[in-house]
Amino acid sequence: MKRLWIALCVLILVWGFSGLSLWHLTRAANQMETTLEQISDAIDKQEADQLKELTAQFQLEWHRNEEIMIHYVHHDELDILTGAVARLPALALYEQYPELAAETERIQELIYHIWESEIPNLKNIF
């Protein structure tokens, strides 16, 4: 009986960790998506100063989130995103707007893909 209680406690811990990671991922994805949309708006308006500020802010945001995501997301996916995020400030600094827009779109897709693949739905389970 003692074993069963220990197992149930571990089960609660496992569920707790899984729930917490999903909550963090959803929050981080929403937060980063908001910033990415702001970047997209700024690209449309060609606001160079705001773009420099926003891309630097997004890079910081990404590194903060990545530190936690590294515990539950496959590292390969995070590495691709880190590489893409690293390009944003330079693209904004040298005003390469078409490429910046494409990278922003790509990062949005990658973040959405990570979030979607962590959702415990039937499509992902099977």
Add this chain to the structure above:
Amino acid sequence: MFIVFFRVLIVYVIIIAGLRLMGKRQLGQLQPSELVVTIMVSNIATMSIEDSNVPLMGGVIPILTLVIFDVIVSALTLKSKAARRIISGTPRVIIRDGKIDQRELKELRFTIDDMMEQLRGNNIFDIRDVAFAIVETTGQLSVYQKFEAQPLTAKTLGIEGQPADSAPPVVIISDGVVIDSGLKYCNLRYEWLEKTVTDHGYNTKDIFLMTCNRQADYLIVPVDKCPAKRKEAGR
């Protein structure tokens, strides 16, 4: 490489804790569900150790999940006979009164070679000696021999023994260290041990192994490099 080192340590501790949680049976005779868990746990553990791209939690969570599932299934089978039948199966009789149940053998996909091998493992070489042979849920064959083929026992001969006859010898010195629980089991004192060892020309440190039963019948195996007599001694 430090990452791999620490990962191995962490996963090792988790597997040991998991196996302890599942109980001793996990290490010996395995039920089908237990075997599956053991195979899966070892595979998952290797994956998270070898591939540093997989988060450690990607290995820990599945292992813990398997262990939890196994404990819950065990608890369920303990309470419910139906669950036990579904998960572990039922023992099947393959030989009755020396006659092989061929249909049962086919159903179990047990070849004649498998059966003969298991019978020989039980020290039986003639099927006619078997009263019952049962394939257990672990795949082991349990055999009950016919009366005329059963080995002679004191009970069959009607010989009554002393209670001490059923007490096997235990280790009282292991690698030069006196085992107090062994001495206590034999109802012997440390002084007796000292005297016996000295009588044979040894110190306790010179003894590799000493066993003794409750009748003070002992066996001494000295350490190989012992300068005294290198012979085994006993009473």
